Amino acid sequence: MYTKSKELIKKIRSYESKTKPLPQFFSKAEIKKMLVWSEACFRNQGDTSFRLQDLKVKDNDRTGSPSGSLKSEICHFLSQKMDPVINSKGDLKLEYSVAFHGNKKAYGIHTDSGYDPEELIYKQGIIPLVNEPEDKNTHTIILNQKCYHSSSFPNISKDKKAQKDVFDLDFKTEICPTTYAKYWKNTKIRKEQMKGFSVDYPFEWKVGDTVVWDRSRIHCSSDFEATGIKFKLGLMWISKIL
């Protein structure tokens, strides 16, 4: 496991800012265009991976990582939409990466901070495309805690090694029970997993809305069972400064 140098972390932190929700940011036509792109991406087997790595299992989670001209088209679109928000002065040279995530299960607690120790990580965002059933809520919960390399945190309270990499951990303050019940299952395992973390911004998946946050911020999905959600599809993007 590598970590970034103190100097690089300091530089990354100098670009950090408050999590930014952007309500009704995408038009219906833009959402439709992204859905068409997701279908094109998933049709291409080489660009599709499965979380359970078993094609026979029906409830596999799918990730589509577009390549070639599709990737260029999506990244161009995203840079046109997002640059005015995250690069308003136009003084940064940014590179975007994208992936479609179709999920039937909640994502655990993790960061997408990059595996390259030299990488100047910047912002990321999620664009909800499908939320089923439509009348049920699902959230991407952005947490206050930060980590400067990509990692998952299945049980931070017992993982001394992972604790060292996480900024602003606090095992004394528990998540308020009302907040907890809104997003997560009331089980011993889940409660143990959430220990030490606190909520920065709970982004509710509404098609058309989006949210931008620092790539160092640890985040996770709300539990599908807690809210009755069955499936969600989103376009996730990450950016770095070149």
Ligand SMILES: [Fe+2]
């Ligand atoms: Fe993520």
